[in-house]
Amino acid sequence: MDRRRSLKWLFGLSALPIINAGLARAKDGTGSALRKSKAEWASLLPPLAYRVLFEEDTERAGTSPLNLEKRDGTFVCAACQLPLFDSTRKYESGTGWPSFWQSLPQAVASRTDFKLIYPRSEYHCTRCGGHQGHIFDDGPRPTGKRYCNNGVALNFVPRTDKLPALRT
Numbered sequence: 187m188d189r190r191r192s193l194k195w196l197f198g199l200s201a202l203p204i205i206n207a208g209l210a211r212a213k214d215g216t217g218s219a220l221r222k223s224k225a226e227w228a229s230l231l232p233p234l235a236y237r238v239l240f241e242e243d244t245e246r247a248g249t250s251p252l253n254l255e256k257r258d259g260t261f262v263c264a265a266c267q268l269p270l271f272d273s274t275r276k277y278e279s280g281t282g283w284p285s286f287w288q289s290l291p292q293a294v295a296s297r298t299d300f301k302l303i304y305p306r307s308e309y310h311c312t313r314c315g316g317h318q319g320h321i322f323d324d325g326p327r328p329t330g331k332r333y334c335n336n337g338v339a340l341n342f343v344p345r346t347d348k349l350p351a352l353r354t
Contacts, residue, residue, distance in 0.1 A: 220266045220314045220353060230353075231265060235338040239265050239316035242301075242308070247282025250337020255284070259344040261335075266314035267350045270294060270340065271333070279325070279332055284340065286333040287325045294333070296321055309333065313352070 228236045237243035252261070261271040261284070270293045271286045279285035292312060299308040299320075307321040318339045325332035343349055 218313075218352075222314070227265060232338070235264050238336045238339050239314075239318075242299075242317040245283075245336045245338050249282075250284060252284045252337040252340055252342055253282060255342050257342070257344050259342055259347070260349060261286075261340045261342055262350065263311040263314060263316055263318070264339050264341050265316040266311060266353045267341070268293060268311055268313040268352060269349060270311060270318065271335075273342075273345075277326055279334065281332075281334055283319065284335045284337050285325070286335065287327075287329050287331055289333055294318060 222230075224240055227240050231239065234243075234245060238245055255273070255276070257273065259273050260269045261273070261276070262269050269290055271289055275286045275288045277285055277287060289309075294309040295312050296307045296309040298305045300306075309318050309321055310316060311318060316339060317336075319333060319335040322332040322334060323330055341350075
């Protein structure tokens with residue numbers, strides 16, 4: 187039995203397919219969602235990025251160069267290039283993953299996951315549905331939130347560079 191079916195059985199989450207479908211149809215600020223098959227995403231992304239973004243895997247802590255990124259700029263979704271975080275909202279959380287205290291408006295959507303049995307708030311890119319990480323309530327002021335992001339799910343664009351076009 188796969189993990190999603192196991193969770194539905196274990197927790198009675200009959201609404202899980204509806205939640206997933208809603209994320210896949212979520213829209214960015216331009217009103218367009220990006221839908222691709224898993225095979226298409228797998229052909230476009232490095233294997234680890236694909237597993238994190240579309241199979242909700244997690245990269246090992248301390249392995250992402252973006253954890254040490256200190257320049258001024260924007261962090262965009264590695265799958266669809268939607269801007270997700272501004273560098274002014276990034277901080278060193280000591281966790282080994284890039285962490286932010288606030289996302290850009292309408293850039294991420296969250297839902298509850300039970301992968302570790304207890305509920306956690308998981309967040310995804312609103313445009314492509316790619317898994318980014320989890321939100322915790324132990325971040326700095328003013329939000330008190332920690333968006334703990336997988337580095338392979340992001341690309342960094344220095345402020346002096348033009349943001350990449352959204353993937354189509």
